[in-house]
Amino acid sequence: xxxxxxxxxxxxxxxxxxxxxxxxxxxxxAILLGIELILNAAALNFVAYSKYTAQNLEGxxxxxxxxxxxxxxxxxxxxxxIRFFQNKESIHIDEASVLKN
Amino acid sequence: xxxxxxxxxxxxxxLAGALGVLFTRNIMYAxxxxxxxxxxxxxxxxxxxxxxxxVTQTMVYxxxxxxxxxxxxxxxxxxxxxxxxxxxxxxxxxxxNKWTYGxxxxxxxxxxxxxxxxxxxxxxxxxxxxxxxxxxxxxxxxISLISEHVLAFEISSVLLLGALMGAAIxxxxxxxxxxxxxx
Numbered sequence: 698x699x700x701x702x703x704x705x706x707x708x709x710x711x712x713x714x715x716x717x718x719x720x721x722x723x724x725x726x727a728i729l730l731g732i733e734l735i736l737n738a739a740a741l742n743f744v745a746y747s748k749y750t751a752q753n754l755e756g757x758x759x760x761x762x763x764x765x766x767x768x769x770x771x772x773x774x775x776x777x778x779i780r781f782f783q784n785k786e787s788i789h790i791d792e793a794s795v796l797k798n
Numbered sequence: 799x800x801x802x803x804x805x806x807x808x809x810x811x812x813l814a815g816a817l818g819v820l821f822t823r824n825i826m827y828a829x830x831x832x833x834x835x836x837x838x839x840x841x842x843x844x845x846x847x848x849x850x851x852x853v854t855q856t857m858v859y860x861x862x863x864x865x866x867x868x869x870x871x872x873x874x875x876x877x878x879x880x881x882x883x884x885x886x887x888x889x890x891x892x893x894x895n896k897w898t899y900g901x902x903x904x905x906x907x908x909x910x911x912x913x914x915x916x917x918x919x920x921x922x923x924x925x926x927x928x929x930x931x932x933x934x935x936x937x938x939x940x941i942s943l944i945s946e947h948v949l950a951f952e953i954s955s956v957l958l959l960g961a962l963m964g965a966a967i968x969x970x971x972x973x974x975x976x977x978x979x980x981x
Binding site for chain 2: 705706707712713718720724726727745748758761768773777
């Protein structure tokens with residue numbers, strides 16, 4: 698038997714690594730990779746709690762919706778990245794400074 | 799015990815893939831590391847008895863989102879190989895420098911220290927569940943999706959339609975202006 702705590706620890710580690718990726722990276726695609734890691738950590742937490750405390754399937758349903766929203770977010774985000782590249786010839790996040798000042 | 803073995807294998811794959819996303823210099827290798835991490839999370843879903851979520855994770859993420867990321871990486875290069883390498887690697891600090899890595903890892907450690915207290919309380923009060931039974935969840939999730947979660951189900955279909963149209967409109971190629979005659 699595994700129990701709830703190892704899943705929570707792995708989910709916490711995944712969230713922290715995703716947060717560090719989002720802050721540390723300068724590449725827009727890499728920042729989207731960090732967002733995917735964070736969404737996965739949240740969905741994993743939902744399923745773990747659904748098994749070990751609630752003992753119903755609500756967490757599974759919520760996790761499925763998280764996957765759907767993450768797919769939509771990835772599609773729109775990558776479209777924005779491609780558009781950004783067409784305008785600036787770069788995918789560096791420091792180039793996105795139109796709204797600065 | 800097979801479930802424990804699968805749990806350790808999947809968690810090692812998940813964390814190794816996530817660390818690969820954090821530390822590799824090559825954006826293509828970062829995408830492949832994300833693929834490893836997502837497969838590991840699917841394995842963790844299997845150990846939790848969530849078969850439908852695991853299959854959906856594998857199909858949507860591994861088959862869809864990572865491929866989309868790889869397409870975006872390949873489309874945001876230059877005209878030829880040399881300028882693509884210029885865009886990806888030779889830009890100053892193209893994937894982050896020491897300063898951003900320091901801030902990012904410090905923020906992650908602060909969050910880790912904060913929420914480790916919460917998780918420690920949960921570990922103290924956790925009770926081992928009784929004997930484990932795996933059974934298929936597909937039918938129950940299907941019935942639940944079209945009975946009590948039908949509103950969220952329909953809204954997600956509208957969301958996907960909007961995201962698809964938005965992505966197609968945003969990423970459409972620039973209009974080629976020729977001479978002005980045939981505007």
